[in-house]
Amino acid sequence: MKFKTRYLVLIVALLLLQFGIRTTVADDSPKANAFRVGYAKRDISPQAPMPMWGYGARHDMLSVGVLHPLFAKAIVITAGKDKLAIVGLDLGRGPTHAMTEKIRAAISEQAGIEHVMISGSHTHHGPCLELLDHKGFGKGKFDAAVAYNQKLPDLIIEAILDADKSSQAARIGVTTKNVSFNRNRHTKRQPKAVDPMLAIIRFDAAEGDNPGKPIAVLVNYAAHPVMTDGKILKFSPDYPGFMEDKVESELGAGCVFMQGAAGDMSVNAPAGVKGPQAYGELLATHVLEMSAATKTKAPKKPSIQGRVDYFHFKSRVNFTNPLIVYSYGEAFFPELVRCFSKEMQDGVPPELNTILLNKEIALVGGSGEFFCNHANRLKERSYVAHTLFFGYCNDHYLYFPTIEAVSESGYGADPTVSPVEVGAGEKMMNRALINIYIMAGKIAAEQ
Secondary structure, three states: OHHHHHHHHHHHHHHHHHOOOOOOOOOOOOOOOOEEEEEEEEEOOOOOOOEEEOOHHHOOOEOOOEOOOOEEEEEEEEEOOEEEEEEEEOOOOOOOHHHHHHHHHHHHHHHOOOEEEEEEOOOOOEEOOOOEEEEOOEEOOOHHHHHHHHHHHHHHHHHHHHHHHOOEEEEEEEEEEEOOOEEEOOOOOOOOOOOOEEEEEEEEEOOOOOOOOEEEEEEEEOOOOOOOOOOOOOEOOOHHHHHHHHHHHHHOOEEEEEEOOOOOEEEOOOOOOOHHHHHHHHHHHHHHHHHHHOOOEOOOOOOEEEEEEEOOEOEOOOOOOHHHHHHHHHHOOHHHHHHHHHHHOOOEOOEEEEEEEOOOEEEEEEOOEEOHHHHHHHHHHOOOOEEEEEOOEOOOOOEEOOHHHHHHOOOOOOOOOOOEOOOHHHHHHHHHHHHHHHHOOOOOOOO
């Protein structure tokens, strides 16, 4: 009997060591168990003519106004002592690395927000974010764009800080459904891979005069926002903006769109649905139905766990070769290419953000255009209640095709727009999966 008792003690000790479990006194104070959510937005529409992002054929043609306003929309979640900012931008890409670092530093210092995911919707009617305050890189020729890019991080910071200040005790609920409003524009293999999941996270007020009143709805779907005519040189959020407008109007709450793994996903509008407004409002109808069916609750043990991983992959394109840089400059325009190639001369340095919210919701963000099967396979292998993937998140390093997509070649998989080494996306998704399981306590923490 003594031997069995000692054996059981040894087994327990080994398990505690393996999974990094520490025995502590539970903190049941209201502050430790607080779950709060706030929402805010800022208009980020450029006010001066500047190059537009998205279509190489435009080259450096300047914008001629605003078709529909662009916004930065922020949700800040507080769980105990930890905070997460989620920001959806009506821009073609996430903020540059330098912008993201500035935003991180400011919100950490001013509000104690240590986790941030900022995704561009990937509209092709946004401003060019890469231009820098250096001669030959934007300065002197595109000064309006340089000034805009210097101001943009401050506007995003303001939206995040306002969302944090407006936070209130909250409830949360998640609903997903499969819809057939996107299609694979790349593969010739049958059946063609798609990511049909439309997901919403609804945040409601938990207290006050109207408990249950929605604070904000986060919408996650994968489809290229390229429905606005490319010849129109005016800024527009494309279909996500119309979707958000309808949801906000009918729900009386904020709506934040977070683009998914849309690298090979185009819009698949049903018959009779034409143009960005009709398509956006079609999505909004489903979002509103899902929102009405979503049951929200205050999490019993609120928590935010997060990790940022930085990678350095080889490039399939030699950006130190002047002839290659010149060719890219002819395809796009020289100042943009100089800015981009300078960052890629030593390889491709994307980042990966992994968040586990309340031990139930995994949020993964990659800084580029990931093909849909990256997200599909992550969701299949992630044994938590819900897994959402955000593309174009915290920087942008062009396309991340799957290995089999590279074998097919074609736009999005060729080195010209996917310079990252083959298999990079798979490596990043594996890292995200390991992160999720470590945070969930299913795999031992790395030493």
